[in-house]
Amino acid sequence: MIEKKDIDLEKVVLIGVVTQNQDEEKSQEYLDELEFLTYTAGGEVIKRYTQKMALPNPKTFIGTGKMEEVANFVQENDIGTVIFDDELTPAQERNISKILNCKILDRTNLILDIFAQRAQTSYARTQVELAQCEYLLPRLKGMWTHLERQKGGIGMRGPGETEIETDRRIVRDKIALLKAKIKTIDKQQAVQRGNRGKMVRVALVGYTNVGKSTLMNVISKSDVFAENKLFATLDTTVRKVVIGNLPFLVSDTVGFIRKLPTQLVESFKSTLDEVREADLLLHIVDISHANFEEHIESVNQILDEIESKDKPTIMVFNKIDAYEAEPFDEEDLIEVRTEANYTIEEWKKTWMNRVGDNALFISALNKENMEEFRKRVYKEVREIHVTRFPYNHFLYPDVEDIE
Known part of the structure; x- marks a missing residue:
């Protein structure tokens, strides 16, 4: 059981699916891990939803009825963040965001955010920023309206929070710069290992x-x-x-x-x-x-x-x-x-x-x-x-x- 300390934690809802490749026991186990990840990032899980499906819905990940149930709960309980256990496509993320009208994250985004919090050295921060930029690049469409609702916190650390980087060319340029920086540091570290x-x-x-x-x-x-x-x-x-x-x-x-x-x-x-x-x-x-x-x-x-x-x-x-x-x-x-x-x-x-x-x-x-x-x-x-x-x-x- 995760201990809740007396700090201001974000209210979070988790969503997972039970499929042919992921039975109910496995789904609950993944959600347990996702809850620990959420706590690590600074969130408190208020409720967890799962749905049995052959495959996740290509538009909204979960079905229409379940999405409506989640939307009502989010509105009634002032939930700021909904986190999905699998990586969402850019289209799914946009569609869900419009329906739930709150911050939408997936497992990948959450892990990237924890890495952004934990990175202490310039090297680690550079690597995290590179991963975040590569994650952000295909999701730039509709990012302006998405950013209007963002209020910081989980998933909002790093390059995702700066409006200027919503321009594809700038993000690609930044990815190239970060890769060059990592290459330089790699050479320095190779010399250190040799020494x-x-x-x-x-x-x-x-x-x-x-x-x-x-x-x-x-x-x-x-x-x-x-x-x-x-x-x-x-x-x-x-x-x-x-x-x-x-x-x-x-x-x-x-x-x-x-x-x-x-x-x-x-x-x-x-x-x-x-x-x-x-x-x-x-x-x-x-x-x-x-x-x-x-x-x-x-x-x-x-x-x-x-x-x-x-x-x-x-x-x-x-x-x-x-x-x-x-x-x-x-x-x-x-x-x-x-x-x-x-x-x-x-x-x-x-x-x-x-x-x-x-x-x-x-x-x-x-x-x-x-x-x-x-x-x-x-x-x-x-x-x-x-x-x-x-x-x-x-x-x-x-x-x-x-x-």
Whole structure:
């Protein structure tokens, strides 16, 4: 359950669909995630709507009757923002805006907005702005009337709020400038990575909000920003870590998410160079999340896109302190045992058994099993280092001998 703090949150309605490819359970799960995204952006979800459809309506995403129901609720409850769980076409966005007469966002726009809030460095801000411009370009038609109703807040940060950029030529010019700027920064960062020498590089990857930054703080004894919100970390952070007198580099990267906007994958590919150039990946998984297996699949898909899926990887199942198996009554003939009833020990006997000693179970927050984690990472880093510098093998003790 999302905690509501005593701050002025925007009143938001969420809308999703149940289709042949997305059953009701899946739809509700996506809306749960969309609600967390909304809270992260500064909104409070007042109501959620779903509709069963073969395919989303090409004009208004949902049917006429359901749209009328939403319009009445929006008017009666002074709702400022309606967010759809899938990406809307420019035509759908315009049509819905006319009917509901309020701010209309889709999942892509919402994620872009969170990225705009979270970007701290010039590099991250440039990448977000590029993604926003590319998202905005096909939606310029009718933007003047759309902007008249906008009052800032969620989805209104960045280039979408400046009237001058509603001109297509200016937006295209800006996209070209931003790409050139990113290219320049990429060259600078490539030089910086080259200056780090031949130290082994380890990258933390995983779904958003799985505890990567918390783990980074524990192993590097640093103070990377960590918060129970999606995309708390946007800028890649690199720290030098020493285990058993062996130094190596650890980078904390931006978290992934399902239905990640194409624009963001493209513009943030350069940020993910740390992943591409890593010698070892630590794939962090929130085992306490009901759908962690799908999260793993989503991360692997993006790793595949950036050609990093085949790198040496250790699966690190985090948040074991928060994991609770649902109780199962063996005598209840009606109840069907599902994965939700598995204990961690039972999980280890499933497909995780095939991962072998490449699976670790920890709690970064409570520092549980961190000694086992340190030794496993040291063993892997030492092997990579000794392969690279065979004459240095005597400098670093075997894993059994490290303190």
